[in-house]
Structure formats: structure tokens, C-alpha cells
Amino acid sequence: MSAVRAGTTGLAAAGRRLVLWCPDWPVRAAVWGSGTGFPLRLSDPLALVAKGEVHACSSAARALGVRRGLRLREAQARCPELLTLAHDAELDERLFAGLLPELEDVVAGIEVIRPGTATLVVDGPARFHGSELAVGTLLCERMVLHGVDDVRAGVADTVFAAEQVARTTDPQDCGLLASEATVGYLAPLPVDALGEPALADIWRRLGLRTLGDLTLLDEGDVRSRFGEAGVRCHRRARGLEDATFLPRRPPAPFDVTVRFDTALTRAEQVCLGVGRIATQLIAALTAEHLVLVGFWVEIVTDDEHVMQRRWAHPRCFDAAALVDRVRWTLDAEHPGAPVTEVRLVPDETASVTAVADGLWGDPATEQVSQAAARLQSMLGHDAVGLPSLGGGRGPAQRQRLTPWGVAAARELQGPWPGHLPQPAPATVYPEPTPAQLVDRTGTAVTPTERGGLSASPAMVGVSADSRGERERRAVQHWAGPWAADERWWSQEARATARLQVVEVGGDAWLLLHADGRWWTEARYD
Template structure:
């Protein structure tokens, strides 16, 4: 029988190469919550390739499990919050955990974000026992507020299975030396995480790792090849995988403290000039440039605010100072619509500059024959933005939607297009206007008049049938009957636009029309309620 979690037993004679594995359950979900891509509590799941890759305990209580399709998962749990899987996010959020582990147990080998192996020999000698070393790893995870499980065994594979066999009450399992094979024997062959081999073994009547381990090595080599030999060694508890400690990345963050705190933007910007230059110089010395920067501000009340800034090329010292200054300035409206967001409400005592994304400096060198047109455009726009503010220079991008003004997205120069907007733009939108698209799209629909031959507003019945053909068009609806009219020479439509019927606030029930007036201008019109509106003009 396998040993009980956390209860060591005397080891038989002989020595083996031992390994300790730290496992952080549902790490993709934990990383998404740390990055605030998912709510901190409640049912939530991370989706990869249309299936659930990780889910919260609240979601599991509602019947959501890994591998379930997203539609089925949302059917079982209607309040399920989801976000797409992001390996970069998982690795980025795992970095502070690794740093905390390395402070207590040097020699960490990252198997993947959320799973790492640690050299146990030195840690056990330092802490006095393998159990104490496992406790130190759990303390490191507790200090960061994340859940961890630890397994110690004769091999990395056995230690992984031991960590996954722990419970909430006993968070670590230490397998005595020379017992890993017996511990692994009852596990199904799927534990090898080789679906092809597991399927073949089951067809041959081999369902557990113990059955597989009892096969002669020569037969395994001749039938399954080198991959089968490696899997056979894992099943015997003799996984040859060595723990290769990673080289800790160079610390590139820059922290600036103010004592006493500063409450004026110009003072903070002046004090940051030298540290910003040192921050960029350290990156360049490491052969890197920063293309995405996180700025964290802490005031004297302990409130911390963070923002991630992008850059169309890479940050220089002046760009870093500008981003801090913009983050400190009050904004008329933030993306959530809150007026007066941002600004200094208390003295700032700490500014942290954290490179969110870096790139090799070799791909960002100056052209051999001087700066090109693109570089001059970048410098000009950056200079305007520095003088007039972040929102003074906007770059258009395509978003998702059926109504044209919803598809236009303006983002400040240097900021990346929001991930959700890019995903929405790539999705199909049945009922949207086909190409060619209008050249002029109004920021908000403009009221117009569309009249029939009798001078009455053109109407459409509830079934979408045109009651009278259009004869006259007036782009100035505010002028009323005295406004100059244009004859409608060509027209087509109507096309029904029905969306979000289930949402009381965002539902839309409208009809679309295309016309060409007597001046040769083509218009895209929208009938909503009793009024005609111009969405766009074909120039």
C-alpha cells in the first residue's frame, strides 16, 4: 500500500537520487485571477481550444470539469466566468512564486508554470529533513497567498504523482526511498501523459503502471522503442529526468522611494529622470529593450495602483517619465466611464518600474543609413503626445460589431489594442455590412430625413416590408420641412438588424437602407424606432 501523506517511514539501505516537486493546482486559473482577467471568487474557468483547461472549486461544485466543452460548462453553471488560456500570463505570474521558492530552496527547475522540481538533497540537509524542506516550500507559497502541494520521491515523475495525491488537510507527501515503484503501481497508464502509448497499452490488456513495469525491458524496447523505454523507467520509479536548476533571471525592476512623499506631478517627474535612465540602461546592458511597461504607484495611505503601458517601438527614459506623468494626471473619463478617474489623491511614496514585456535589442537597432520615415513619424507623434497628453494622439483599429460606429476603436498612440477587441474583430458578424465599407463613419448616427413622393417619412411594417419607396432625402433633419431636399436616384433595402433581444438595455431592432442622392453621394441609413439616421457615407 502507498504510504500515508506526510507520514515518513524508515528507509531501507542504499542511496537514491531524490527529487522534490512543488505543484500549484489549477495554476492557469490562479494566474488569470492574479492578472485580474477573472474575478477573485465565484465560478470561473480558463478555456483552451474550446474546452475547460482549469476551473475553480465553485465551478466544480456545479458540475464543471476539465475537458468539458465551453457550451456544456456554461449550461451546467450559468454564472461561469471564462477567459482564454494564455501561457505567457501563466509564466509571468509564476515568476514571483519561483523567486520566493529560490529564497528558501535554491536549485529550482521549472517543468511548466505551476509545476517545478527542486533539488532535495541540499534542502533536506539545510532544514534537517525532507519533511522540513517540504514545509519550507509550503511556507513560501503561503507567504504569497497561493495554494501548493509538495511531493518527495525517488524520481521526478513519482514526486509529481505524490504531490497530486495529497489532500487539502495534508499538503505534502514524502515517499521513503525505494518505495516509488510500489506507490506508482496502482496508477492508470494515463498518468504517463502519453495518450498514444496509453491507448496501445490498454488494448494489450495493460491498465496500470504496475502491469507495465513488470514487462521485461527487452520486450518493451523491441515493441515500443526508446519512448517506451523512458515510459517504462518512469513506471518503475526510475525516471532518469534530472533536476536542472534554472538560472534566475536578472532583476530588471526599478523601485524609487520618496521620503517624504511627493504630491506634485512635476516634482515626481523630475525625481524620476535619473532612475528612468538607469532602468533603461540596465535593460540595454542585458541586451534587452522594454516594449511593455508596468508602472505601480503607492501613496502614503498604502493604496497601490498599477497600469500596463505599451509602446509602438520600445521605451526610452523620456518615454518612461511620460508614462508615469500621464498615470498621475486626472483623466476626464476612463474606459469604464467613471469621470475624473486617476490623478493624485495622496502623496506618492513609491514608484515601481516593471518591464512587462521585453525583446532582444538586436531587432531594434537604427538603420544603417539613418532614420527612416517610420522613425520620423514615431518621433513626431511621440513628441505631440508628450506635449498634449496621452489621449491627444489616437490610432484607429477595427473592433467587432454589426453597427459601424461600434467597429471603430481609437486607442492612444503606443497602447496595444485591447485583447478582447482583437478577438471580437476576428469573429464572424452575421448581418454586418459587406465590403466595400463606407469611407466616412460618423462617431454617432446623424439624424436625417427619408421621404416618399408624398413627403411623408418612409415606413417599414413589422415584417420588414417597405410601405412606400423613398423619393427624397435630406441630410439635415434639424432643418425640418424647410431644409433642402435631394432626390433619391437609387436605393436598396431594407435589411433587418436584430441583435441582443435578451438584453433590455442593449437590444437593437432596426432596418438598414442604402441610397444614392441627386448629388451623387451614397449613404448608409438606419431606421430605428420612428427616426431615420445616417450611419456612414460612401465617399
């Protein structure tokens, strides 16, 4: 640790990086935003659960044997008094974003790596405040003043190295790593520190247990064997920066609030009062050549309950759209008491040039947008939608309908074990219809536990609607099955298998085996 405490005056050409790290941030955010009805403390044995596994846990839970990645039952067996909460990634981001303005009073250009961890280029702030250590100390003090009693800072030539320094620094302290000591400091760290569990497992089996072992390999050999992900890890282990610095652009302080002298019980009355501040907000942003892409609606009731919901738009909001979002927020969750206050908080803005039309515009697109927005205002939030492809195993799961005026969710990338390969079926039925699949003896064919079929299919009876099964026909070809255990970590667990079947006449079908029988899910043309 002597290299960490020594500090440095030599600055790398790309700029030295400071990383601010808040240990167990998801747990802290869950405690702050807990709505369980009883007080939670960071000193309690807490665990946040996602997909049946421990996503994060408190230090008290770790002391009793709980670890990240454990199955929930195993964690509860190790610590019977363990308190569990569902992990809320949005809560992590929102609460950490609320602390960033305090940090930006000290320095500018902060980039959020993940909720609870942020970085910045420290060269300029170090010259202004006197030293890198002074910058790290000031940032830690700001976090402590706002209730984060365990925060650590690290300074090094790269983000990865600075984060490793922060993780080995005392609470509310700042560690410095000299440029010439970077490689030597990183060398004894385990390959797990790179944050690539799959690659780390392979490297350990190959005898590469530390970052120093990994740096002995040639970069070309790493690329040919482990791809670009391996090259990124190899460069981090050598103390090289491979990430582009993208500092956060703080949202403009254009919050608007309307307070009602008399608490209102009807949504129409609330929306009428919101119309004025919505117009003010859009006008203020327009004066700064900005448009609103995302914002928070905060509704305060007479009993001091606060409802919050974030809305995003694929293009930008106007005043009428803001009022619609307030009404939809009230429709989605009844406030339970009269409303006394509504606040609109901009969360994401963009330059007006980013959404401006071309020189001549697009009248057809504008007419479609106006018609869709009008229908949505009359019929509701989900009345008009845009289709898009999403992640999933079956064709029906990949079809998504996003409400008009809402930013589409990003596609969840694979690997989706048990997914259906190409080509995709041409017709996907809204609801699967009954089907039969039998062998030569007339016995029902079923999937086996080893991922095969109990017998070769000989006859298939399918239907394209709910009126019943049509006459059985001989099977000419079949492929599959593709089996999957879906949501096996929850009470909604479901074992499925999909099979492609071609009849003698040439008709091709996609069959789904679920709930103990076969269903017609789609048709190939």
C-alpha cells in the same frame, strides 16, 4: 487509471510534456485581487461573469448547480446566494505571472498555455531531479508554498494528454501516462475535452461521442469536412503533438524603485523623482542589449494604497517616455493620498536588434516620432493617435485611434453577426445625422422583428451634417437590412439595422436604424 499511475521510462523523440494545472484559477485570482471591500473566500459560492455568462465558478457554486456558460439569471436562479464578480482577464495573467519565477527556480523553459495552466518539456529536468514524478512533485510543492493549495501535474507525450492526466489527478499530486497507453487513455474521453464546442456539437449529432470514435475517421476526410481545426482535434485524439513549444523568456530582474522621504502631493514632484530611476532602468537594459517593450507602474501612497497600471509600446521606451507614463497614470487615477513610493517593473523586453534601424536609418520616421512624442508630452496622452482598423459591425465601430506610443489592441475577429458587407463606404460621419425613409404612401419604413422591412422604400431624405434633412428623393435601389442585437446581455442593449440606399441621381448612402429612427451613418462615392 492504472495506466496513469504506472509511469514510463521511454521518452518520445519530441520530448515528454508536463502540464501544471490550477483548477478554478480565475476564481482564485479574483479572490486574491478582490477590491470589493469585504473578504472573499474560495469556499464561498462565487461566479465570474463575462458578457452576461458565467466564465468561471467556485466548487461551492458548482455544488449548487452553477456551471460555466450559464446565463447570469439562470445561475442566480439556481443559487440565490451566488456572489458575482466581473471577470478580469488581466488580473488572471498578472497574478499567475507572479508565480512563474518560483517555478523557474526548479525548471527552465516554462510555457504558459493560459493563466493557471503551464507546460514544459520534462526530459531534461527529469534527468536532473531523478524522475518525472520528482519534477511534478517539486513544482506542486512550490505552488502550495505560495498559497495555491489545489494544484495538479500530469506527464504524457503531448500537452493535451498531459493536461487530461492532470485534470484526473488528486490535488497536489502528479500523474504519469506511459507512451504506449496514450491512445487507450484518450479514447473514452468525450469530444468536449478537445475544447472546440462547435465541432463537438456537430460530432455528437453525427454519433461521434468519444475521442476513440473520432480516431476511426480518416484524416483526409476530417480535413475536407471540418477543416484545419478538425484536423488538430483529430491528431490530439490520436496522441500526436501538433503545437510548437514556445518557452517563456523570463523578464530581466531590472525593477527600480524610488522612495520619497516626504510624501509628495504634486505629480510634477513625483515625475522629477522618477526621472533618475527611469534613466537607470534604460541604461541597465542597454548594457544587456535589451529594450523595454512593456512595464508596470506601481505607485504607493501614504495610506499604503497601491496603484498599478501596465504600459506597452509598439517599438520601445526611452527614459522620457517612462516618466510620461508615470504622469499619465497619476492623471488617469488620482491616488487620493500623498505618494511615498514609485516602482517601475519591466514586464516585457526584446533584443535591441529587434527594433534597430536599418543601415542608413529613416530620418523622416525619426522626425515624426520625435514630433509626436513632443506634442504628446505637452498636450497629454490622447493628444496624438494612430488610426487602425478594428472589429465591429458598422464602419464607425471599425475605426480605432490608438494613442501614440501605445501598442495597438489586436483586432477582434468575427464573426460579427449583422456586420456590413463589402464594399466599405468612403465617408463615415463622426456623428450620425437624421434621415427619413418612407414608402409610396409616405409611411415611415421600419425594420421588422423577422429581419426585414415593413415596406419597400420609395423616398429617402438624408443629410451629411447636423443642419437638417435635405429634400426627399426617390429610391432607385436598396439592400439590407443587416440587423443586430448589440450588447443584449447588459443594460446597454441596443437593436440596430443598417440599410444601403441608392438615390435616382446616383448618390448612395448607408442608413442606420437605432433608437426608433433612421440616421445617416456614411456615404458611398
